[in-house]
Amino acid sequence: MSEITGSLSTLALQKFKQDFWGVFSFWFIVLVGFVSVFAYVLAPDNSQHANQMHLSIHSKKPGFKVQMLSIPSSIAQDQSVIDRLFFGKKNPASEIPISAYRITGNKLLYTEYASDGLEGAEKELDLNNYQNFNKATFIKEQTFIFGTDKYGRDLLSRILVGARISFFIGFVAVFISLVIGIFMGSVAGYFGGKIDAFIMWIINVTWSIPTLLLVIAITLALGKGFWQVFIAVGLTMWVEVARVVRGQIISVKEMQYVTAARALGFNDFRIITKHILPNIMAPVIVISAANFAAAILIESGLSFLGIGAQPPMASWGAMIKDHYNYIILGKPYLALIPGFCIMSLVMAFMLIGNALRDALDVKSA
Template sequence: MSHKSSSLKQLALQKFKKNFWGVFSFCFIILVGIISVFAYAFAPDNSQYANQMHLAIHSKKPGFKVQMLTIPTQLESTQSGFDKLFFGNTNADTEIPITKYNIQGNTLTYKEYASDGLEGVEKSMSLNAFSNKTIQNVIKEKNFLFGTDKYGRDLLSRVLVGARISFFIGFVAVFISLIVGIFMGSIAGYFGGKMDAFIMWIINVTWSIPTLLLVIAITLALGKGFWQVFIAVGLTMWVEVARVVRGQIISAKEMQYVTAAKALGFNNFRIITKHILPNIMAPVIVISAANFAAAILIESGLSFLGIGAQPPMASWGAMIKDHYNYIILGKPYLAIIPGLCIMSLVMAFMLIGNALRDALDVKG
């Protein structure tokens, strides 16, 4: 039996490897996952939430370059290297965009950057503030590959840090939906009768409520926040899993191996978890991939409506909300870039779902 199971797994893996778009999507998802975990290591702006603002250079086009004066913070940092790597630098240095500078003795004179043909303010400061750093270390040309948003923040850094929310909400939401859905679907399908009717009534009531409306209601009940959105999305996606599991168990419990397990005196919990569920997980895996994509879209919609991830937290949906007006103001990239990120990640999960469906299809 184990040899047959192993052979089926190998056959499914071979079929999956032959699917170009499935393998490509898998690699893309792994890449986004690595970027999400180590976002602050890749982001040019490693401040917490990539929230270093430069209002003088707001809404600049991709590839914009400017000289940046970095003034070291005078506060002592108690952050560990681990904390900085995964949660950003909470005590970042101050950055000032400048157009030119001059050094006379121990005094640095610089002119702040001003756009739209305006003249920047000229200021002076002592070189002692730079803690024996050379001028080459404190004044560098900074390149904004994706440009800057309406607050002058590095758009590339915001996109990289924002990937964390869109990526991890899929994992949390699917995890919650699998736990609740498999539990409810297993009870309804295996025991049937009044238990099945009651659970199906809950499923139908939950399904009749529009998903976004239900998420909004749960979010308002739990409060606005990072984890509240994750839980809210997960609690609205379990019904699909429950219906699939219920239908599969109804057909599987009539199989001979289930009858044999009952004859051997195994309890219901063992029969469901050890015998039935391992044999019906193929469609559950496929629907989980689709739920990943749905969770990303729902979170983006919530952030667009202002009840998802809250500022200054970076989120692709919130970035579109902040800049959708710029589409008609000649700077559409501010909304298009995060929109393309959402589209590409959702497409990857849909493609890998299709590839898994084909690979796990026994009849194929």
């Protein structure tokens, strides 16, 4: 019989590596995280919130191509490289879809793009205002890989930028839920008695309120906005963490290593943080992965209802809200693409949660 060597964390890591879907989900989440951080580097439309509107080419199918005239902004750029890299350009070039153009002297004559067989308006641009005019930089053929939304914005860019909200809300909400949940659960489980009864009363009251209704109430109290949604979702998810931590502490607080710590004169804070919590974190890690998925779904639901991330901020839930009626108008991809993104990210967190549960199960090691 082979001897099992290594710490429990090493054994858990080895078991996790053997789970194909767990490893696949991990790298998928890493990829989404990379896209979220560098969205404006990867997105074809690097304006803030990918909000370049072209109403003449609204609701175009994936793969749509058009010539785009880019007119540099006359407003001075006072943006740092870091700000532009992570938050997009504040003053992007004005983009005009065109169907034809010609250069006559110092003037650029162009015909604006018009769909449905209509003839676009003819306009001219005085090239004397642009000393470094170069046709190759002013006029380019642009391909919209995912097509355009109902406002003529690049759908791919909106998807990439919208990944930020869905991805980071998981981190913020789970962090808030862990801080509150671990504290409340630790106090209730360790001290017991009236303190436990009081905290459990708070937990039960919070638990009895529908999650979405509680999030809506907190959001309305804090106001509509980006960070308000993050905080609201986090404040509704701590009860599950608290119940798990409380139950785990109740089951281990009378074990020998805790009794030995008390006999050595360690205070309650050190016993909880240094001796008990490190030994009960496995189920907390698993429930955190599930809370990631729940936070993404709640934020998408709030954005769909119009009380989540506010326009022009890109959000997958808001994109579904804007285009769900296009499902019966022959352009279902406008709603299905962001819906598939939500489903994929939620599924990845659920799969990695299942893999962590199996890997951290010491009984099967």
